[in-house]
Amino acid sequence: MKLLLTSGGVTNARIHTALTELLGKPISEARALCIPTAEYGHPWCTPESAWRFVAGQSPAPMCDLGWASLGLLELTALPSMDRARWVPWVQAADALLVDGGDAMFLAHWMRESGLTELLPSLVDTVWVGVSAGSMVMTPRIGREFVSWPASGGDDRTLGLVDFSVFPHLNHPMMPENTLPAAQRWAANLTGSCYAMDDQSAIRVQGGTVEVVSDGEWVQLTPPY
Template sequence: MRLLLTSAGVKNPSIQNALVELLGKPIADSNALCIPTAGYGHPQGSPAGAWRFISGQSSTPMCELGWKSLGVLELTALPSIGEERWIPWVRETDVLLVNGGDALYLCHWMRQSGLADLLPSLRETVWVGLSAGSMVMTPRIGDDFVGWKPPTGSDSTLGIVDFSIFPHLDHELLPENTMADAERWAAGIENPAYAIDDETAIRVTDGTVDVVSEGHWRLFSS
């Protein structure tokens, strides 16, 4: 699987160019499924927020980029319909667009639905994460980002990549997201960690990691 891990979606031309490179074809020729699930687990999540994400009315560009086709994959529904129905939907899509919200809630439903088990076989699929949709691919999110409490009581996530992510660095509406806050957070994470602002994304292709940015970011080594 190819990953584009963003803080706030496809916010600038550099991130969009990286997405097109990962797809290997224009966005207009690519089929997408969006996953709104994480939003329902966040204290500030709402049905209206899910609608804004799906309809492209949010401030985090994902669904409104001009896809050839766009569908909704709600993870909480998958266990009740059977893998024989939904797995072909996922295998036939070019890109999964994964909304922000609560990373641990998203992780729980990725495991419960079976999507987490399917990921290793999706070698040509592009995963575009937005905030929690990016953090879920890391080993841990850190105590600062624990909201919804999983049955395990842990802050661990899928561990598809070997680094953690502190999103929305220096966001004007998040005074607790300064670089000093990120540095303190990173000190409690045993693995490497990136702090990224909303103009930054982390691209992962065949295990190779690079940062695409028109903003600012920092790597904290373990």
């Protein structure tokens, strides 16, 4: 699987180009499924914000990029369905557009639904994450980002990459997301960490990790 891990979506031409290159075709020729599941696990999110993502009206450009086709995949529904019904939908998609919210909630339903088991076989599919939709692919998100009560404080996610992500760096609506806060967050983790703003993303393909940015980002490797 190819990854485009964004903080705020496809917000500039550099990130847009990275997505097109990962797809290997224009977005207008690509099929996508959007996954809003993480929204339902976070106290800041509402049914309205989930709808805005799906409708292409959220602050994170994803579903409104001009896809050839766009479908909705709700992970909480999949355990009640036969795999033979939903797996072909995922296999036919060129991209999975994964919204933010609570990364622990998202990780739980990725495992429960069976999507996590399917991911290694999706070698040509592009995972496009926003915020928690990016963080879920990391080994840990840090306790600062754990909000789902059922997680019991556990911050371990899927670990499909070997680095962690601090999103929304210096965001005007998130005054707590400063560089000193990111440094404190990274100090409690192991391995490489990236703090990035909403004009930045991380591209992962074939074992190569590349930051794509028109904004602000920093790589943090604890200890300091």
